[in-house]
Amino acid sequence: MKMILPIIFFFFLLSSSSHASVVDFCVADLTLPVTPSGYPCKKGSAVTVNDFVFSALGVAGNTSNIIKAAVTPAFDAQFPGLNGLGLSLARLDLAVGGVIPIHTHPGASEVLFVIQGTICAGFIASDNSVYIKTLNKGDSMVFPQGLLHFQINSGKTPSLAIVTFSSPSPGLQILDFALFKSDLPTDIITATTFLDFAQVKKLKGVLGGKN
Amino acid sequence: MKMILPIIFFFFLLSSSSHASVVDFCVADLTLPVTPSGYPCKKGSAVTVNDFVFSALGVAGNTSNIIKAAVTPAFDAQFPGLNGLGLSLARLDLAVGGVIPIHTHPGASEVLFVIQGTICAGFIASDNSVYIKTLNKGDSMVFPQGLLHFQINSGKTPSLAIVTFSSPSPGLQILDFALFKSDLPTDIITATTFLDFAQVKKLKGVLGGKN
Amino acid sequence: MKMILPIIFFFFLLSSSSHASVVDFCVADLTLPVTPSGYPCKKGSAVTVNDFVFSALGVAGNTSNIIKAAVTPAFDAQFPGLNGLGLSLARLDLAVGGVIPIHTHPGASEVLFVIQGTICAGFIASDNSVYIKTLNKGDSMVFPQGLLHFQINSGKTPSLAIVTFSSPSPGLQILDFALFKSDLPTDIITATTFLDFAQVKKLKGVLGGKN
Amino acid sequence: MKMILPIIFFFFLLSSSSHASVVDFCVADLTLPVTPSGYPCKKGSAVTVNDFVFSALGVAGNTSNIIKAAVTPAFDAQFPGLNGLGLSLARLDLAVGGVIPIHTHPGASEVLFVIQGTICAGFIASDNSVYIKTLNKGDSMVFPQGLLHFQINSGKTPSLAIVTFSSPSPGLQILDFALFKSDLPTDIITATTFLDFAQVKKLKGVLGGKN
Amino acid sequence: MKMILPIIFFFFLLSSSSHASVVDFCVADLTLPVTPSGYPCKKGSAVTVNDFVFSALGVAGNTSNIIKAAVTPAFDAQFPGLNGLGLSLARLDLAVGGVIPIHTHPGASEVLFVIQGTICAGFIASDNSVYIKTLNKGDSMVFPQGLLHFQINSGKTPSLAIVTFSSPSPGLQILDFALFKSDLPTDIITATTFLDFAQVKKLKGVLGGKN
Amino acid sequence: MKMILPIIFFFFLLSSSSHASVVDFCVADLTLPVTPSGYPCKKGSAVTVNDFVFSALGVAGNTSNIIKAAVTPAFDAQFPGLNGLGLSLARLDLAVGGVIPIHTHPGASEVLFVIQGTICAGFIASDNSVYIKTLNKGDSMVFPQGLLHFQINSGKTPSLAIVTFSSPSPGLQILDFALFKSDLPTDIITATTFLDFAQVKKLKGVLGGKN
Known part of the structure; x- marks a missing residue:
């Protein structure tokens, strides 16, 4: 095909595709109110x-805390x-000894990929079956949506993992925080979890929950 | 329009709509393997x-148990x-005194409508805010998807409520069962919840969890 | 686990989860323009x-009208x-004698639960099959999305039901209103329904439709 | 880039993409049970x-019937x-004089494109607003999901249109068929539509509805 | 049913349905920021x-250009x-001789209907299978989402087709434009396509791509 | 709460939750026909x-090929x-010198995380804007659904990245394979891409495309 394409080439196509970048992606304008489908x-x-592009996941989180662990999110609010x-x-x-306490992501599934170290990870299904595995470097594990799960460094060196979620805003509900860092009254906690009063008060004392 | 509609009326329309009942609904064939979108x-x-039509919700659940409560599901597997x-x-x-212990529905939202009695209900958000309210007959409350929530009969008479979910198979993960009725090892529980060893063992003893 | 959780506990997790309440739910700001996914x-x-929490469903609707029935919505615009x-x-x-006239919810499915009384309910599928049943207290019935359906009090006492929809804004198109309360011209109605001119005019006279 | 691509080029990519055609499309196996997401x-x-490829839309439908109109579907069951x-x-x-009677597609939106002739088309919204327009060759009109709508040849020559739906199985519920060709009892029709008994019986007689 | 419908008829229904037109459709307010689900x-x-209603599809596109073809969109930004x-x-x-060059619609499927002429159309699947067919007046062809496809007038007269997409904003990525009209550096193009440097430079010269 | 939880504890909850594991997840039965929503x-x-759990991502792909690169998938068919x-x-x-040639994933978005090395990555939007960036260890980049994109090792050491997709079966359409490894006839390629005949024949010779 010997062709000399003049300037008018595809003129109409061009004008129509000038709108198209809007549909390819939707970079969040975080200054506007979010909607159920995400930010405008x-x-x-x-x-x-x-x-x-997002670089903050390249920086190690500060694990100098009681759980000896850190989670650095790249959700839509950050990325x-x-x-x-x-x-x-x-x-x-x-x-070493670090733990991501039992938590859920309401409505999002998760895949974890171990970059470094050894991680004992698991989740519990609705029928109370437990799926638990020691993962080594290069292993992946999926945590189906909304189920309680955890990760523990079960090795003798620091561990690093990247996790991905099936939602730009997966949420993160940490069981201990929900119960013991919140203002959920102690008598309601004991009534709905069957934990002992003293146990609840002890953990509230540590985590700062009131009532 | 003076019309005498003969037998051939809409002949083609008819033949096409003979397939249509398939698209209006999809009653589950529970004998076939389920798919991510539901049963064939x-x-x-x-x-x-x-x-x-489903009648089992008309029958009171048996509350002669330790939680003095019962949940009767009408999910796709039943309905x-x-x-x-x-x-x-x-x-x-x-x-009276009945409790639906803290639980989640992975990935489904819920609305509760109180038919009878008084129910103290609440949920905890990802930021550990607590939303709790005493509901009377005729009140509704929504529990957003995947969040920990509970219901307690806070009145002096039996309570009855109908709840609806935004999924035909919402799942039901009861916290106490997930932790203490499952085979999740006690040392993993203590490590990921900060509960005391003795507390975990005590509840496992009651609920039957092993390890 | 002997633990003294200091203030820095979970510091990073905390800061990340401060955004999380946005993702758990999205209470409608009814003052802003709605989007295809709902309100901001x-x-x-x-x-x-x-x-x-919503209390208006606890109040009986006023059935002192010709259909002897009332629908009280709890859609996103109200709740x-x-x-x-x-x-x-x-x-x-x-x-007694009340009727919810034939109607559709464009694009939402519905489940009805009878709290009180006896309701004859039914829907018509695309292939013109009729699914009709007399429901008693405690019975549930599902009306698949977009299909014509109705409810009639077929008992000798008032009836009460709660219905749930698979959308926060299911819509409600009442057949009689669409035809006879609207401004759809009578000649178009007769041409597209084969109803008699006099019948259409009579019902328009009652319901207030023009043209 | 001076390159001599050997046979092993992309070996791994190749093996992985051998599964990919499955994900690009899913041609219906109409012999297997359909699922909520479509056919296997x-x-x-x-x-x-x-x-x-589908050729049946190239053949004019037979309009020698009382509505002087024909609908030829290309839904998943046909295509x-x-x-x-x-x-x-x-x-x-x-x-000439042809009419597609008032109908809905439960849960699917529709766009009509006029290829030939003049079509008076309209739909009625949930608030009983009427949107009606005379369309000429080359005009398009959208009918939002689940709403009652109709098309009438309002010109003096035959009309031809192509319509598209936002679902592979949009369904088709024709009002007259639902009421008068079905077995919906006449007393229920009169109670839920306020049509006169004689009117219902007349149309049932024409369309073949029983009861 | 002898009825005298008074003014209060359906009073409550009426008030509730006054919100309903919002849910039936969502005409784009193009002056507001778009969201992932579309415009407010x-x-x-x-x-x-x-x-x-949209009339611009009734006007023939200007094919006096090098591809002898024109695309006139009716996406949400236009309609x-x-x-x-x-x-x-x-x-x-x-x-005659017109070509719609190889392109994709990111994330939308397409159906083409030939109104006039003869079109050779095809797409390539992920496993590199080619699906190609000469379509005549009245033929339809589906192009599954995101796959490379093209249309060529293979007849001796002008061709006209209407295409429909499974999204209100399907996007349009024309391969030649993406490579040779963009600012993608020539060395990256040669490295990632294996095209010769001279070939890339030649087409960039024609189409205006820089670098 | 002094409690002695008997065996009948939660009896009903138990029986209902015995179905629940089905809804938590849906491990693919790869022996059954796939559906639009995935495998049964x-x-x-x-x-x-x-x-x-999936371990194959822990094994380095074989880069001894002309592109000096390898992609190891963990899609639903593998995982x-x-x-x-x-x-x-x-x-x-x-x-070193490795390239993932220009490709798309029809209908899935992708996020890349660099574990090792330096990667020059980019995508082209529908409006022909180019988004290109040199990524270092720890950087992430998102490639919106269906758009042409590529990755090049732009460093002096091997690179390793993990990519995630927003679909369990994202597909993979490699441009060069689609054009030059397929059976798409050369005259159609030249007509729809404006590439020179000799260029097409040369690459077909290398990649094995016929016609």
């Missing part, structure tokens, strides 16, 4: 490649280029 | 009105007409 | 438990806590 | 280009290549 | 039938009534 | 923790525990 989109003219695209990620750092 | 559909010729339609329901019976 | 969300700081969560509900009151 | 897929090896892809289409033929 | 909705009071409804359309004009 | 689920009794959960992953190995 930044104007196309304001979007740069940096909206699609606006993910908005509306159905996935997000996070970095897990677990020092 | 029964043949249209096998469907009767009874597939769309096949709900299959694929995005909602299901359940009946809650709470005797 | 109220700021988390403005949300209270009352956004998740903002439902916004984005995929379900809503309504209360049906049917006095 | 034919094996990739059995798929040919003819699964993606298996559409299965799972979220859209389908149909051909409308309207002879 | 115009107020119901501002909506007219013209929001649901606001489609917003949120899951489908859109476009008109293809192909003069 | 294995029976709950056959599910083990190994269905949720059945992902079925129906809305995400999947893959491992990218890029030797």
Whole structure:
């Protein structure tokens, strides 16, 4: 095909596709109210490649805390280029003895990939079956949506993992925080968990929960 | 329009709509393997009105148990007409002092409607805010998807509520069962919840959890 | 586990989860323009438990009208806590002889639960099959999305039912209103329904439809 | 880039992409039970280009009937290549005076494109607003999901239109058929539509409805 | 049913359905920021039938260009009534020898209907299978989501087709434009496509791509 | 709460939750025909923790090929525990000079996380804007669904990345394979890409495409 394409080439196509970048992606405008489908989109003219790139997961989280672990999120609120695209990620750092306490992500599934170290991970299904495995470097494990799960550094060196979620805003409900760092009254906790009063008060004392 | 509609009326329309009942609904064929979107559909010729009607929610659950409460589900596995339609329901019976322990429905939201009695209900959000309210007859409360929540009969008479879910198979993960009725090892529980060893063993003893 | 959890406990987790309440729910800000996925969300700081609780379904609807029936909706526009969560509900009151005329909910499925009385309910499928049943107290019936259906008090006492929808804004198109209360011209109605001109005019006269 | 690509080029990519054709599309295997998400897929090896091509819309429907109109569907049951892809289409033929009676597609939206002739089309919204327009060759009109709508040939020549739906199996509920061709008892029809008994009986007589 | 419907008829139903038009559709307010689910909705009071009707597809596109073809879109940005409804359309004009170059619609499936002429159309699956067919007037062909496809006027007269998409904003990525009209550096193009440097430079010269 | 929980504890809850494991997850039964929503689920009794764990991503791909790169997929067909959960992953190995050629994932978005080395990555939007960035260890980049994108090892050491997709079966369409390894006739390629005949023939010779 010997062709000399003049300037008018595809003129109409061009004019129509000038709207198209809006539909390819929707970088979050975090200054506007969020909707059930995510944040409204930044104007196309304001979007740069940096909206699609995120570097904070390259920095180790501070594990100098009681759980000897840290979670660094890259959800839509931190990484606006993910908005509306159905996935997000996070970095897990677990020092020796580190633990990510039992938690759920309401409505999002998770896949974990071990970059370094050894992690004992597990989840509990609705029928109370337990799925638990010691994962080594290079192993992946999936945690189906909304189920209680945990990760423990079961090795003798620090562990590092990247986790991905099936939602740009998966949420994170840590069981201990929900019960003992919140203002849920102690008598309601004991009534709905069958934990002992003293146990609840002890953990509230540590975590700061009132009532 | 003076019309004498002959037998050939809409002939083509008719032939096309003979397939249509398949698309209106998809009554679960529970004998076939379920898929991520629900069960395969029964043949249209096998469907009767009874597939769309369910009577078991009319029967009070047996509350002669330690929680003095009962949940009667009408999920797709019990009520096949709900299959694929995005909602299901359940009946809650709470005797005086009855409690539905803290639990989640992985990935489904819930609305509760109080038919009888007084129910103290609440949920905890990911930021550990607590939303708790005493509900009277006629009150509704919504529990957003995947969050820990509970219901307590806070009155002096039996309570009855109907709850609805935004999924035909919402799941039900009861915290105490997940921890203390399962085979999750005690040392993992203590490590990931900070509960005392003795507390865990005590509840495992009651609920039957091993390890 | 002997633990003294210091103030820095979970420091990073905390800061990340401060965004999380946004993702758990999206209480409608009814002052902002709605989107295809629902209303934009109220700021988390403005949300209270009352956004998740609704009391109007506890009040009997006024059935002193020609259909001897009333529908009290709890859609997202009335019950903002439902916004984005995929379900809503309504209360049906049917006095003796009361009727909810034939109607559809465009795109939402419905489940009805009879709290009191006897209701003859039914729907018609695309292949013109009729599914009809007399429901007693405690019975449930599902009406698949978008299909014509109705409810009639077929007993000798008032009836009460709670219905739930698979959408926070299911819509409600009442056949008689669409045809006879609207401005759809009579000649178009007769041409597209084959009803007699006099019949259409009679019902328009009653319901107030013009043209 | 001076390159000599050997046979081993992309070896791994190749082996992985051998599964990929499954995910690109899902041609319906109409012999297997349908699921809420559509039919199971034919094996990739059995798929040919003819699964993606459909010719029946090129043939004029037979309008020698009382409505002087015909609908030729290309839903998934007729055009298996559409299965799972979220859209389908149909051909409308309207002879002079032809009418597509008032109907809904439960849960699917529709766009009509006029190829030939003049069509008066309209729909009625839930608030009983009427949206009606005379469309000429080249005009498009959208009918939002689940709402009552109709098409009338309002010109002096035959009309032809192509309609598309936002679902591979949109369903088709024709009001007159639902009421007068079905077995819905006459007393229920009169009670739930306020039509006169004689009117219902007359149309049942024409369309063949019993009871 | 002898009835005298008074003014209070359906009073409650009426008040509830006054919100309903919002849920039936969501005509795009193009002045507001778009969201992942589409544009915010115009107020119901501002909506007219013209929001649901689009005439520009009735006008032949200008094919006096090098591809001898034109695409006229009716996406949500052009046809606001489609917003949120899951489908859109476009008109293809192909003069004799006209070609719609290889392109994709990221995330939307397409169905083409030939109104006039003869079109050779095809797509390539992930496993590199080619599905290609010569389509005549009245033929339809489906192009599954995201796959490379093309249309060529293979006849001796102009061709006209209507295409429909499974999204109101399907996007349009034309391969030649992406590679040779963009600022993608030539060395990256050669490295990632294995095209010769001279070939890339030649087409960049024609199409205007830099670097 | 002094409690002695007898064996009958939660009897009803137990029986209902025996179905629940089905809804928590849907491990693919790869022997059954796939559906648009994924594979049918294995029976709950056959599910083990190994269905949720995948080790093949821990093994470096073989980069001894012309692109000096390898992609190791963990899609649902390889990692059945992902079925129906809305995400999947893959491992990218890029030797020095390695390239993942321009490709798309039809309908899935992707996030890449660099574990080792330096990767120059980019995508092209529908409006032909180019988003390109050199990523270092710890950087993430998102590639919105269906858009052409590529990855190049731009460093002096091997690179390793983990990518995640917003679908369990994202597909993979490699541009060069689609054009030059397929049976797409050369005259169609030249007509629809404007590439020179000789260029097409040269690459077909290398990659094995016929016609």
